Amino acid sequence: MSGLERSDKFKDECGVVAVHNHPEASTLAYLGLHQLQHRGQESAGIVSSDGARLRVHKAMGEVAEIFTEEALGKLPGMLAIGHTRYSTAGDSAALNVQPIMVDCNKGMIALAHNGNLVNAWEIRSRLEAYGSIFQTTSDTEVIVHLIAQSKEPTLPEAMCEALRQIEGAFSLVMMTHDRVFAIRDPRGFRPLSMGRIPNGAGEERDTIVFASETCAFDLIGAVFERDIKPGEMVVVGPEGVSSRFYGTEEVKPASCIFEHVYFARPDSVVFGRSVQVSREAMGRQLAKESPVEADVVVPVPDSGVTAALGYAAEAGLPFRFGLIRNHYVGRTFIEPEQRVRDFGVKLKLNPVRSLLTGQRVVLIDDSIVRGTTSRKIMRMVRDAGATEVHLRISCPPTISPCYYGVDTPSKSQLIAATKTVEEIRDYIGADSLAYLSLEGLRQACAEGEETTYCTSCYTGTYPTEFVPLEQLIPPALAPKKP
Numbered sequence: 001m002s003g004l005e006r007s008d009k010f011k012d013e014c015g016v017v018a019v020h021n022h023p024e025a026s027t028l029a030y031l032g033l034h035q036l037q038h039r040g041q042e043s044a045g046i047v048s049s050d051g052a053r054l055r056v057h058k059a060m061g062e063v064a065e066i067f068t069e070e071a072l073g074k075l076p077g078m079l080a081i082g083h084t085r086y087s088t089a090g091d092s093a094a095l096n097v098q099p100i101m102v103d104c105n106k107g108m109i110a111l112a113h114n115g116n117l118v119n120a121w122e123i124r125s126r127l128e129a130y131g132s133i134f135q136t137t138s139d140t141e142v143i144v145h146l147i148a149q150s151k152e153p154t155l156p157e158a159m160c161e162a163l164r165q166i167e168g169a170f171s172l173v174m175m176t177h178d179r180v181f182a183i184r185d186p187r188g189f190r191p192l193s194m195g196r197i198p199n200g201a202g203e204e205r206d207t208i209v210f211a212s213e214t215c216a217f218d219l220i221g222a223v224f225e226r227d228i229k230p231g232e233m234v235v236v237g238p239e240g241v242s243s244r245f246y247g248t249e250e251v252k253p254a255s256c257i258f259e260h261v262y263f264a265r266p267d268s269v270v271f272g273r274s275v276q277v278s279r280e281a282m283g284r285q286l287a288k289e290s291p292v293e294a295d296v297v298v299p300v301p302d303s304g305v306t307a308a309l310g311y312a313a314e315a316g317l318p319f320r321f322g323l324i325r326n327h328y329v330g331r332t333f334i335e336p337e338q339r340v341r342d343f344g345v346k347l348k349l350n351p352v353r354s355l356l357t358g359q360r361v362v363l364i365d366d367s368i369v370r371g372t373t374s375r376k377i378m379r380m381v382r383d384a385g386a387t388e389v390h391l392r393i394s395c396p397p398t399i400s401p402c403y404y405g406v407d408t409p410s411k412s413q414l415i416a417a418t419k420t421v422e423e424i425r426d427y428i429g430a431d432s433l434a435y436l437s438l439e440g441l442r443q444a445c446a447e448g449e450e451t452t453y454c455t456s457c458y459t460g461t462y463p464t465e466f467v468p469l470e471q472l473i474p475p476a477l478a479p480k481k482p
């Protein structure tokens with residue numbers, strides 16, 4: 001983190017891509033990662049295979065900084081997997097940059113993971129007791145050790161055995177010298193989609209791609225084919241595409257609803273539904289549930305924009321870009337020595353006075369985490385001349401942390417865990433404050449037979465059993481979430 005204050009948002013998680021059968025596989029993986037940059041900006045990596053050897057390039061930084069033409073030139077082959085990651089900056093983060101690549105008794109394998117295993121440290125302690133030596137503090141490495149230790153004779157069988165032992169959120173892409181694997185956990189917490197680039201030489205010669213979000217397919221000319229199903233392992237090899245389910249018990253899917261609220265790009269289709277459509281429906285529903293007398297609807301950019309469009313359309317109010325975001329604030333920006341009030345927020349957002357002066361404003365945002373940033377934005381809009389500011393949030397109050405691959409503050413730092421809506425309104429200085437109901441959110445994301453969602457950060461009820469990390473290992477050794 002730079003000298004700037006910590007962003008008052010849940011941190012994005014990770015993004016994964018995989019490419020099978022393309023002469024520029026690593027370049028396609030690079031372009032895919034570029035599209036997934038919003039899912040993690042602190043490190044990235046690509047492993048390629050030329051059919052005999054796996055090669056890796058990975059580093060701290062953003063995708064475009066890490067992968068120069070020279071770096072991509074050193075990643076030849078028809079297969080590639082890639083990963084972009086959010087983590088807290090520091091030496092330990094460099095150690096955990098993915099994909100992980102190992103040479104084990106099952107051959108060379110590379111693995112990239114989006115999600116968080118809730119029983120990784122339990123398994124790790126067991127493996128270490130039997131002599132396993134871990135190279136990283138990442139939960140992902142546990143999967144590699146379980147595969148290596150399996151007595152199953154083939155790699156797919158060894159992988160299924162390993163996958164049945166882990167619990168939590170995992171969308172994985174894995175690669176050997178001639179195969180790519182795409183896997184989702186039985187609850188399907190995180191998204192993972194499959195696409196195809198037709199090569200005109202028969203189905204077995206098409207390029208098959210996988211990505212966390214479908215927006216990655218658009219840039220590389222791939223056509224979305226389908227989502228990997230919860231509990232499914234898809235294998236792409238010389239013989240074509242095959243699929244199997246590795247789980248033993250049936251569990252109810254719990255796809256992360258926050259992907260629709262905030263994480264995923266609006267141009268993606270996630271869990272079979274357009275994110276743009278979900279966000280607009282959230283705004284419309286919010287307007288129905290919590291209308292207010294006002295003159296103008298203003299989004300907190302960028303993530304509040306689509307919900308604000310929905311709110312304005314439903315309420316019959318004008319939509320205005322009354323706050324402008326500066327997209328070019330680097331992580332290493334140096335603060336002035338004489339601190340300016342609310343400097344961090346002012347650096348990222350600036351009010352358009354001509355649109356706000358004398359107006360009763362409905363401000364739309366997608367979440368309040370600690371409340372500190374919302375409070376500053378309120379002050380900024382009032383200072384720009386708004387006569388009233390009514391804050392509307394396009395999801396329910398966030399009362400509990402996430403254990404499934406999203407970096408969230410502890411419960412004590414979540415303002416909605418300790419304060420009522422009225423107390424939060426008072427703290428942030430809004431004229432009124434309302435959140436979208438949980439039922440309204442589920443409706444906006446079209447929950448039904450096809451998709452059931454995890455909503456644990458709004459309810460405090462979790463779909464898996466887990467032991468909080470801090471009870472298992474000393475804080476100094478606690479892993480950074482991917």
Ligand code: SF4
Nearest residue numbers: 256258402454456457
């Ligand atoms: Fe998503 Fe919240 Fe569930 Fe985490 S707890 S997976 S952020 S809905």
